[in-house]
Structure formats: C-alpha cells, structure tokens
Amino acid sequence: MGRNGSNMLEVKAEVARRDFESAATLVEEKIKSLRANTPNLPFEKTKLAEVEINKFFYEGKTVDRIMIVLRSNGCQHYKTNGGCSMCAHLNGAPLTEKITHKNYVEQWNSVLDGSFLEGEKREFSLNDFPVVCVYNLGSLLNSEEIQEETVKYIFGTLNAYKGVKKVIIESRAEYVKDEILAAIKEVYDGVVEVGIGVESTNYLVRELCHHKAIDDTVILTEAVETLHKYGMKALAYVNFKPVFLTENEAILDAIKTSVECFKKFHFDAVSIEPTSLQENSLANFMYELGLYRVPRLWSLRDIIHGIYDHTGSLKLDIRLGGYFDEEVLSGSQGTGFTERNEIFPHMTSSNCSHCTNEFVDAIKQFNMTYDVRDLDLVKPCKHCYSLWQETKRIKDSRSITERIHDILGKEWYSLWKLSVIFANGNLNIL
Numbered sequence: 001m002g003r004n005g006s007n008m009l010e011v012k013a014e015v016a017r018r019d020f021e022s023a024a025t026l027v028e029e030k031i032k033s034l035r036a037n038t039p040n041l042p043f044e045k046t047k048l049a050e051v052e053i054n055k056f057f058y059e060g061k062t063v064d065r066i067m068i069v070l071r072s073n074g075c076q077h078y079k080t081n082g083g084c085s086m087c088a089h090l091n092g093a094p095l096t097e098k099i100t101h102k103n104y105v106e107q108w109n110s111v112l113d114g115s116f117l118e119g120e121k122r123e124f125s126l127n128d129f130p131v132v133c134v135y136n137l138g139s140l141l142n143s144e145e146i147q148e149e150t151v152k153y154i155f156g157t158l159n160a161y162k163g164v165k166k167v168i169i170e171s172r173a174e175y176v177k178d179e180i181l182a183a184i185k186e187v188y189d190g191v192v193e194v195g196i197g198v199e200s201t202n203y204l205v206r207e208l209c210h211h212k213a214i215d216d217t218v219i220l221t222e223a224v225e226t227l228h229k230y231g232m233k234a235l236a237y238v239n240f241k242p243v244f245l246t247e248n249e250a251i252l253d254a255i256k257t258s259v260e261c262f263k264k265f266h267f268d269a270v271s272i273e274p275t276s277l278q279e280n281s282l283a284n285f286m287y288e289l290g291l292y293r294v295p296r297l298w299s300l301r302d303i304i305h306g307i308y309d310h311t312g313s314l315k316l317d318i319r320l321g322g323y324f325d326e327e328v329l330s331g332s333q334g335t336g337f338t339e340r341n342e343i344f345p346h347m348t349s350s351n352c353s354h355c356t357n358e359f360v361d362a363i364k365q366f367n368m369t370y371d372v373r374d375l376d377l378v379k380p381c382k383h384c385y386s387l388w389q390e391t392k393r394i395k396d397s398r399s400i401t402e403r404i405h406d407i408l409g410k411e412w413y414s415l416w417k418l419s420v421i422f423a424n425g426n427l428n429i430l
C-alpha cells in the first residue's frame, strides 16, 4: 500500500477513535448525572440487605438455594466511573458511611444463628441449603469493597456446614487474583463458583452500551484460568439487551457472547441476565424517554436455542437469571418497589399480560433442568407473539456511536421527557 493509502487508514482510525471516545464520554457523563440522584438512605449497617430462598439445579438435581445479600459498600466501578448502564445496585449501599469488618461479621453471624429471620420464627440452618450465594452488591474479591479478613471469616465459618456443597459469589474479573483465592482455599474446602460480569464479548457493545470498563478481554481469560487453578468454577453473566441495541441485535449479541464464554474463554457456566429496570440507571432513563423496552421473554427461547445450535450441545450449564420461585426471608429494610428492597427492579423482562406468567413458569422450570424443551412448551400467544416477531424485524442502520450521539448528544430529551410525562399523566417519573 502506498504512502497515501496508509495515511488514509490512519485518518480513518483517528476519526473512529474520536467518535468512540466522544460517545463513551456522553454515556459516562449521563450515567454519572443519573447517579447523582441516588438517595443517601440511613441503612442499618449490621443488617443484611436481603435473604431469599429458591430452587436451583445442581449436579442433576433440583435443590434449595439461599441467596444472602450483604448490606455493603457497593461496587467500586459504580463509585468511580458511574458503573454499568443497566445496574443500580448502589441504591442499596450507604453513600457516606462505611461498612466495616465488624459490621459484616455481625450481618453474617445473623445468618449463622438465624436471627436475621423476619416474620414467623422457624427452624433455620445453612446445612439445609446445598447452594449458598453470598453477594455484596459488587465484587466480593475486591478488598476495597470488602476486606480479605471478612471474606476469610465468611468462608471459614461456612466450612463447618457440610450440607452446603457449593458457594456462589460475584466479582469483576480484575479482582480474581491468586492472593484472595488462596485465602479462601485455605479456610474452605467446598465448591466455589465466581460469577463474573462479561455482558458482551463485542467491544463496542460492552464499552458503550454496557459501560462495563473491561478494555481487554484478556482479563477474562486470566480470571477463568486463575479460578481453575484453585479448583473453582467460573460463571459468566451475559446481560441481554443493553441500551442502544434493537431486540434482534441484542439476541444475536447474547448468543455470540455466550458461545464465546464457553468455547473461547472456557467458563463453566453462563447466566443470561435480561435487563430489568432499577431507579437511577441509564436503562431506566431511556425507558422513561420511551426509547427503551425491557427484552421480551420470547427472545430468551431464541437465545437458548442459538447457544445450543452453535455449541452442538443439548445441555449446558446455562441459567436464566432473575427467574426463580423465591421466598423472601428478610429484606424489609427496603423503601423500594412494594416495600421490599431498593435493589429490586420496578420492571423486568416480559411479554404481554396474557402470557408473561406462563413464560416465567417455563423459565423457572428451565432453571431446574437446563432443558430447552421446557421453554418450547409455551404456545405462541395470540396477543403478542406476532408483535414480538415484528419487533425482531426492526432495524437501525445507524452505528452505535451515531445512536448515542443522536440520543445523548443533544439536550432535546429534556423537553421530550416532559411531553412523555404529560402524555402519560404520570408525574411520578419526574
């Protein structure tokens, strides 16, 4: 290629770089401005944020799982960069006060002695739950969010409960490091699974639509390798339908990402997480503008079929996140949706009012078997199936950066939002 040809390529690359950077800045600024509305609530630092039980598929059987959400300091990515576009877990974290090791220990001890239970008193033992999830609204492996001694304390006490077979925690990939995994291994000998937010393996989708801040997927490879070195399992979270994508683009992205998580990055399991809406998130802001709808449940069936078709497998460890028959044991500190908890979404992925419940039941069944035939049993709904098919045909010829510039690059939406509010007669969304 001549000198002029290579100059032209350099110019194009520079234009693309600037285009990406200005779009990324718009996304981050908007997310940060939305986060500024997060209320600073007076949480009790010694009380758990949430405890739920539900069914889970483990080693070929349906077992009881308990999910324990610690009231915690919140995600560092959220605090420094505004966090991911679909997440608003910081709504459940104290903004000015710090949860200390002592606070966490008190919270955890309330699980061990059953004193966290609200309502009717009942027998409670962790030994009744083969699967235990311990979440901290962020990364349990990041010592800036929760100290290593706290993590060690939790796992050390769990070791006495031989009825517990598997513990699931969550962390961003960059905190999956030898030191903290060795510390866990030293005190705990059961199975540990770490859920890692991948969201998308497509750079533009991940960095612009999710605002994930994973510049290079090499950290995913390293995280999975490190987990396997310690005999731990790696679970990939794949967010389905971030902002700025059409339904069909989102389906294709979720399929490709999940297949790559299994085949390229060697995750042991994938959990598809359909976007739900929490206050103060970019996804919620776009919804209020009328520019975003949560994904349709019919699409989940396409995704599971797509993954099985591309991997040539019929039964992988694929979960559909957010759909379990849960019983809430504790979580009344919340002021959010139905008085449950601030981290609960006010809207989740749905079809229409006629068939959503049936489809959600099918998803719950799927989560107990990972068998796609459970989803196939739902018959096309006469009210919304053809609408969903139409939705899948919607195309957007603009690039992702163009969409971002069109939507966030102008202040037109302030007026638009007002007109949406008046048209809906709903002042609550102000």
Ligand code: SF4
Binding pocket: 075, 076, 077, 078, 082, 083, 084, 087, 088, 089, 137, 138, 139, 172, 197
């Ligand atoms: S999705 Fe995870 S990494 Fe992203 S803001 Fe929420 S807690 Fe943080």
Ligand SMILES: [Zn+2]
Binding pocket: 351, 352, 353, 354, 355, 356, 381, 382, 383, 384, 385
């Ligand atoms: Zn329907």
